[in-house]
Amino acid sequence: MILELKDLNKSFDKAVLKNINLEIEQGEIISILGKSGSGKSTLLNIIAGFQKAGSGSLVINEQTVFNKKIDIEPQNRNIGFVFQNYALFPHLNVKDNLLFGVKNKKDKSIVSQLLELVELQGYEKKYPHELSGGEQQRISIARVLATNPDIILLDEPFSSVDTLLKAEIEKELLTLIKKSGKTAIFVTHDPKEAMAISDKIAFIEDGEIIQYDTPQNIYYKPKSKVVASFFGIANFIGEQCYRLNEITLNVDEGMYGVKVNYSIFRGEYHELHIDVNVDNQEYPFVVFDYSNFHKKEEFFISLRKRV
Amino acid sequence: MLNRWSSFSYLLTFIIILPIALVINHAFGSDTETLTHLKETVLVEYVTTTFILVVGVGLLSLILGVFSAYLTTFYEFKLIGFFIFSLALPFAIPTYIMGYIYSDIFGYFNYFHLFLRSLGIKEYFNVLNIYSVIVIMSLALYPYVYLIVKASFEKSKSALLNPALSLGSSRKKLFFKIILPLSRPAIVGSLALVMMETISEYGITEYYNIKTMTPAIFNTWFGLHDSKSATYIAVMAMIMVLAVLGFEKYNRGKASYKIENSNTEVTKQTLKGYKLYLSYFFLSIPIIFGFIIPLIWIGVYSYEYLTTSIDEKFITILTNSLISSTLSAFIIMFFAFLVAYTSRIYPNLINRYLSKILSLGFTMPGAVIAIGIIMLFTDIDKWLIEHYITTTMFLSGSYFTLLFAYIVRFFAIGVSSVESSFERVSMDLNKASRSLGYNYFETMKKVELPLMKNSLLFGFALVFIATIKELPVTLVLRPFNYETFATKAYTLANSQMIHETALYSLGIIVLSLIPLTIIILKRHR
Numbered sequence: 153m154i155l156e157l158k159d160l161n162k163s164f165d166k167a168v169l170k171n172i173n174l175e176i177e178q179g180e181i182i183s184i185l186g187k188s189g190s191g192k193s194t195l196l197n198i199i200a201g202f203q204k205a206g207s208g209s210l211v212i213n214e215q216t217v218f219n220k221k222i223d224i225e226p227q228n229r230n231i232g233f234v235f236q237n238y239a240l241f242p243h244l245n246v247k248d249n250l251l252f253g254v255k256n257k258k259d260k261s262i263v264s265q266l267l268e269l270v271e272l273q274g275y276e277k278k279y280p281h282e283l284s285g286g287e288q289q290r291i292s293i294a295r296v297l298a299t300n301p302d303i304i305l306l307d308e309p310f311s312s313v314d315t316l317l318k319a320e321i322e323k324e325l326l327t328l329i330k331k332s333g334k335t336a337i338f339v340t341h342d343p344k345e346a347m348a349i350s351d352k353i354a355f356i357e358d359g360e361i362i363q364y365d366t367p368q369n370i371y372y373k374p375k376s377k378v379v380a381s382f383f384g385i386a387n388f389i390g391e392q393c394y395r396l397n398e399i400t401l402n403v404d405e406g407m408y409g410v411k412v413n414y415s416i417f418r419g420e421y422h423e424l425h426i427d428v429n430v431d432n433q434e435y436p437f438v439v440f441d442y443s444n445f446h447k448k449e450e451f452f453i454s455l456r457k458r459v
Numbered sequence: 460m461l462n463r464w465s466s467f468s469y470l471l472t473f474i475i476i477l478p479i480a481l482v483i484n485h486a487f488g489s490d491t492e493t494l495t496h497l498k499e500t501v502l503v504e505y506v507t508t509t510f511i512l513v514v515g516v517g518l519l520s521l522i523l524g525v526f527s528a529y530l531t532t533f534y535e536f537k538l539i540g541f542f543i544f545s546l547a548l549p550f551a552i553p554t555y556i557m558g559y560i561y562s563d564i565f566g567y568f569n570y571f572h573l574f575l576r577s578l579g580i581k582e583y584f585n586v587l588n589i590y591s592v593i594v595i596m597s598l599a600l601y602p603y604v605y606l607i608v609k610a611s612f613e614k615s616k617s618a619l620l621n622p623a624l625s626l627g628s629s630r631k632k633l634f635f636k637i638i639l640p641l642s643r644p645a646i647v648g649s650l651a652l653v654m655m656e657t658i659s660e661y662g663i664t665e666y667y668n669i670k671t672m673t674p675a676i677f678n679t680w681f682g683l684h685d686s687k688s689a690t691y692i693a694v695m696a697m698i699m700v701l702a703v704l705g706f707e708k709y710n711r712g713k714a715s716y717k718i719e720n721s722n723t724e725v726t727k728q729t730l731k732g733y734k735l736y737l738s739y740f741f742l743s744i745p746i747i748f749g750f751i752i753p754l755i756w757i758g759v760y761s762y763e764y765l766t767t768s769i770d771e772k773f774i775t776i777l778t779n780s781l782i783s784s785t786l787s788a789f790i791i792m793f794f795a796f797l798v799a800y801t802s803r804i805y806p807n808l809i810n811r812y813l814s815k816i817l818s819l820g821f822t823m824p825g826a827v828i829a830i831g832i833i834m835l836f837t838d839i840d841k842w843l844i845e846h847y848i849t850t851t852m853f854l855s856g857s858y859f860t861l862l863f864a865y866i867v868r869f870f871a872i873g874v875s876s877v878e879s880s881f882e883r884v885s886m887d888l889n890k891a892s893r894s895l896g897y898n899y900f901e902t903m904k905k906v907e908l909p910l911m912k913n914s915l916l917f918g919f920a921l922v923f924i925a926t927i928k929e930l931p932v933t934l935v936l937r938p939f940n941y942e943t944f945a946t947k948a949y950t951l952a953n954s955q956m957i958h959e960t961a962l963y964s965l966g967i968i969v970l971s972l973i974p975l976t977i978i979i980l981k982r983h984r
Contacts, residue, residue, distance in 0.1 A: 226893040233894035239887035243909050253895030
């Protein structure tokens with residue numbers, strides 16, 4: 153176990169984190185996902201040591217860094233932190249930024265190794281303002297890797313990236329972290345981003361971890377309607393959640409008969425708002441129609457759970 | 460548990476605030492005979508005169524400062540660079556020096572009246588009155604408003620000008636409805652500085668025989684030897700300043716004046732025709748009367764007394780002025796940095812207010828601080844003698860006393876410039892450094908200090924200028940036979956040797972102009 157959080161609590165005017173319990177294995181990539189103000193950044197700052205928890209304990213690589221009696225400073229926790237705005241030191245060039253946290257500064261070979269890893273060879277003399285957003289991010293990751301941390305913490309690393317570049321940078325970053333074999337914890341409010349990069353997702357709501365699971369499980373087997381709807385369109389029959397790709401629309405026959413309430417044209421498909429009749433009880437569903445179901449008043453659907 | 464950073468800051472705050480607390484404590488209690496007498500006779504006059512002076516100087520500085528800042532920020536015209544630079548120059552001339560110069564120029568046997576008599580006008584215009592003092596003080600103090608408000612205008616220019624103009628506002632409407640209200644904190648802040656300086660002013664009010672509170676404090680303490688009454692008047696002066704600040708804070712309520720940064724290019728309107736000439740006329744007035752005329756006067760008489768005045772004594776005075784200003788600016792910037800850094804890394808409620816508490820010294824007239832420090836150091840000296848630690852008055856009248864007074868008085872200037880430059884250095888850089896293995900102290904050395912080098916230099920320059928011009932505190936607390944340019948000019952002026960003050964005034968101006976030029980050029984860039 154590389155990180156263990158036990159019964160962690162934090163309050164400002166009101167409780168921000170409530171009984172957080174989390175266990176992370178070496179090499180795992182984890183996302184802490186939640187809305188703004190849910191407490192996810194506070195949790196990351198507490199792990200880093202920038203903020204102090206009210207109670208509970210925190211163990212990094214078998215060393216207790218926080219409990220009732222211990223509170224180890226961030227500089228002694230052996231963590232790496234990647235900031236939203238990258239926080240490269242503007243007065244230092246790339247080489248000096250990379251060497252900033254390195255104890256043995258005489259060993260310059262590490263600079264070329266890291267630049268090769270992030271594919272920015274020849275950038276040693278450049279200053280942060282001369283780099284693009286993506287390049288700055290890669291340097292900030294390289295700077296963190298230079299200190300060989302036990303865990304890398306990333307606070308919304310894609311929030312200031314252009315949407316068009318996001319997928320590419322996500323892939324680059326993920327490859328980099330996987331290559332390094334490090335444990336990483338991302339904080340994000342974007343469920344698609346969380347699913348794309350994580351081995352596990354901790355969904356946090358009002359300071360509580362509601363579900364901690366693999367992206368597949370959290371998507372197809374959400375523990376609550378809040379979790380389900382955060383990840384996209386979710387239809388429920390009782391407690392069972394059905395995603396769009398678990399629903400098949402049929403003209404003549406199917407498991408359940410449906411009645412179309414209204415449809416919205418969305419370009420490549422129509423968004424249909426329907427009532428599904430299950431044992432004489434009606435459940436509201438939203439489905440996507442890529443053919444002509446929106447022209448009908450009634451049709452059938454079949455449901456099949458994927459996970 | 461208290462950390463080292465906070466403990467140090469609390470200790471510093473306690474030491475700096477002690478003399479002010481002593482004055483306040485001393486002022487209350489039973490009335491002395493002198494105080495009763497003062498209350499029955501001249502106290503009302505002191506308060507009323509101070510009030511008139513503060514309002515007059517405030518209004519005139521406001522007009523000169525705000526309009527100069529407006530014209531040089533929102534319009535384009537020939538020689539704008541010259542005006543931007545020159546409008547700040549009167550800041551280098553202390554108020555009392557300007558006072559001496561104009562009293563001489565308008566003297567019965569001097570330039571102005573000789574000129575009038577050559578025209579056959581025999582009338583005598585006596586300038587030794589409150590109206591002249593209002594004009595002179597405004598000429599010397601409006602740069603506070605100009606510099607601070609201009610910085611605020613520059614910020615609001617790109618963020619607001621284009622949106623407002625695109626909504627069809629006329630330039631006049633834009634100025635009165637948007638620019639002025641949004642620059643209110645800058646206007647009021649700079650005006651508060653002008654008002655505090657006005658209340659605190661000693662040299663000119665004494666020379667022109669204007670009965671304001673600061674000369675009254677001096678006369679009561681040193682003339683009537685009544686410390687209680689002196690401190691009572693001092694506290695009243697302090698209350699006056701705090702009332703101004705409190706009124707603004709109350710009046711501002713919850714309104715927000717935060718302007719988001721914008722890099723949008725703004726096309727300035729080019730001034731032409733009569734508007735251009737009117738602007739030239741308006742902008743030239745403070746430069747001519749606030750800088751050029753005084754400088755010519757100083758130049759002429761400095762030349763006249765050059766050979767007789769530049770001697771070993773002059774060099775000693777130059778060294779004294781330089782050393783005390785450099786030393787106090789250095790100490791203030793060092794402590795200000797530590798205090799501001801503490802509230803940055805431990806931003807709890809107390810730490811956030813530390814800099815405000817430490818800035819109290821600037822809201823007090825110099826005389827109040829001087830009195831507080833005399834009281835404090837006399838008590839410490841007495842205690843040391845009583846306990847056989849020393850045999851003489853060890854602290855009172857020492858150079859350390861003077862340095863300490865400068866720190867109490869001008870800490871606000873240092874801390875406000877450090878705080879504003881901290882605002883521009885993201886806290887994430889501090890966190891990044893710590894997550895990379897450095898503690899707060901190392902982070903401060905490796906990250907914040909190098910990034911804030913220029914801003915710290917700017918703060919240093921501001922404190923340096925304030926100290927070199929300082930008169931009342933230096934006058935009271937200087938060691939025996941210790942002279943600075945300011946005290947020497949004052950002594951000579953009071954001995955009716957006005958022309959001999961020129962060289963010492965030139966010393967102040969040259970020493971102030973060097974850092975002032977750096978400030979203006981850096982800001983403009």
